[in-house]
Amino acid sequence: MNNKNQIVFFLLIFVVHTMCSQKSWSLDECVTYAVSHNLQLKDFKYNQDSNKETYKQSIRSLLPNISASSNYIKNFGRSANPNTNIFENTEFVSNNYNLNAELELFRGFQKVNTIKATKFLYKAANEERLQQEYLLAFRVMSAFYDIQFMQGLLDISREQVQVSQNNHNLVKRQVELGQKAKADLYEAESALLADQLLVTQNENNIIAAKLTLIQEMNLEDATTITIKSTPVAIDQNEVLVDKNKDSIFNTAKDFVPIIKARELRTKAAKKQLSAARGNLYPSLSLFAGYGSRYVDNGLDDAGELIPFNTQIKDNAAQFVGVSINIPISNAWSNRSRVKQQKVALMRAENNYDIQKQELYQLIQQLVQEGNALSREYKQSEQRMDAQVLTFEIAQKRYEKGLISAIELNQSKNLLANSQNENLQVQLRLKVNESTLDFYKGLPVFNINRAQ
Numbered sequence: 253m254n255n256k257n258q259i260v261f262f263l264l265i266f267v268v269h270t271m272c273s274q275k276s277w278s279l280d281e282c283v284t285y286a287v288s289h290n291l292q293l294k295d296f297k298y299n300q301d302s303n304k305e306t307y308k309q310s311i312r313s314l315l316p317n318i319s320a321s322s323n324y325i326k327n328f329g330r331s332a333n334p335n336t337n338i339f340e341n342t343e344f345v346s347n348n349y350n351l352n353a354e355l356e357l358f359r360g361f362q363k364v365n366t367i368k369a370t371k372f373l374y375k376a377a378n379e380e381r382l383q384q385e386y387l388l389a390f391r392v393m394s395a396f397y398d399i400q401f402m403q404g405l406l407d408i409s410r411e412q413v414q415v416s417q418n419n420h421n422l423v424k425r426q427v428e429l430g431q432k433a434k435a436d437l438y439e440a441e442s443a444l445l446a447d448q449l450l451v452t453q454n455e456n457n458i459i460a461a462k463l464t465l466i467q468e469m470n471l472e473d474a475t476t477i478t479i480k481s482t483p484v485a486i487d488q489n490e491v492l493v494d495k496n497k498d499s500i501f502n503t504a505k506d507f508v509p510i511i512k513a514r515e516l517r518t519k520a521a522k523k524q525l526s527a528a529r530g531n532l533y534p535s536l537s538l539f540a541g542y543g544s545r546y547v548d549n550g551l552d553d554a555g556e557l558i559p560f561n562t563q564i565k566d567n568a569a570q571f572v573g574v575s576i577n578i579p580i581s582n583a584w585s586n587r588s589r590v591k592q593q594k595v596a597l598m599r600a601e602n603n604y605d606i607q608k609q610e611l612y613q614l615i616q617q618l619v620q621e622g623n624a625l626s627r628e629y630k631q632s633e634q635r636m637d638a639q640v641l642t643f644e645i646a647q648k649r650y651e652k653g654l655i656s657a658i659e660l661n662q663s664k665n666l667l668a669n670s671q672n673e674n675l676q677v678q679l680r681l682k683v684n685e686s687t688l689d690f691y692k693g694l695p696v697f698n699i700n701r702a703q
Contacts, residue, residue: 316355360530372520379513395465
């Protein structure tokens with residue numbers, strides 16, 4: 253029974269592993285898995301959590317500072333008697349207890365500005381994490397379509413192998429019947445072997461493309477992956493969508509995470525500058541405290557040791573006060589910090605402008621590339637259709653012995669090249685349109701912004 257149970261157990265593991273390995277992944281599933289398993293994204297999440305805690309602590313800084321202290325002191329030799337305040341040679345033990353509180357009433361609005369700055373930085377960290385998620389999603393999408401492109405090339409090369417195989421079989425029969433020379437068979441066989449080699453190369457390219465996708469997804473214990481191919485057929489009669497770069501940019505700059513992050517960091521730098529200027533103003537604080545003590549030689553009129561609770565009550569002292577601190581000179585460090593923060597603000601504003609410029613240039617390139625690919629796609633479709641007809645005619649002429657195998661292979665290669673080119677343009681146009689859709693604010697990826 254034990255052996256049978258072990259066999260059943262291992263069979264179940266094998267079946268589950270086989271089912272998992274045969275799972276077919278859609279693009280959305282690939283992106284979702286990658287976002288939830290990427291290790292670099294975890295680091296951005298930790299940074300976000302750290303900024304969140306910094307923001308919370310800046311709010312807590314508005315609370316008063318409260319501290320308590322106590323000590324145990326053994327006095328011997330000449331010291332002040334705590335009961336008479338007269339110096340004498342005596343030995344005693346004392347305990348002191350203190351409770352202090354301080355509340356800043358005014359400090360140049362430093363704490364308020366710091367709260368606002370840390371809030372902006374926390375939001376900026378959230379946008380930066382989101383930006384990395386989108387970048388990862390684009391890398392996954394690129395790897396996903398690379399597999400689809402390689403699969404398309406493999407299908408085309410297999411069709412070429414089938415054509416070469418049919419021609420090889422035809423020539424072989426004709427040679428056997430004495431209708432063609434054996435040299436023609438060698439040419440047909442050479443073409444067949446070349447096409448078979450191309451199939452092997454494309455199969456290897458698919459393996460490499462799948463490995464890239466697996467690595468981007470951080471798919472553990474996986475050696476291969478099966479994807480659900482996304483339709484990329486494009487209607488040639490479809491009216492071109494609006495590709496005005498200015499309108500796309502105006503939409504994108506309001507939600508693209510990296511732009512929002514730079515904007516938030518600029519706002520944070522302004523608040524940090526205001527907080528630095530707060531060091532130039534006087535500060536006002538309210539403080540209060542309570543203290544008491546106990547000594548082991550505290551005696552009453554009857555010479556009895558005064559109890560602990562009685563001493564604590566009788567020796568209690570309270571105080572309350574207000575303090576003001578006026579900065580006059582601190583080796584010019586406060587003004588230096590203000591100047592440094594001004595530079596930091598200018599740097600943040602410049603980085604914000606650079607990021608907007610890079611976004612505009614990227615959209616500009618995408619629009620230009622999209623328009624170019626749209627024209628290329630139409631032309632590649634026409635060229636491919638023409639090559640299909642040309643090859644069909646060449647095939648019939650070859651079968652009738654009107655052209656050589658070399659001429660047929662040239663026509664076949666031209667057809668394969670036109671099919672490859674058309675497939676490449678299709679997928680590039682699909683990626684281009686998906687990218688522009690993203691910058692138009694359309695839901696390209698299933699990524700939750702609020703995390």
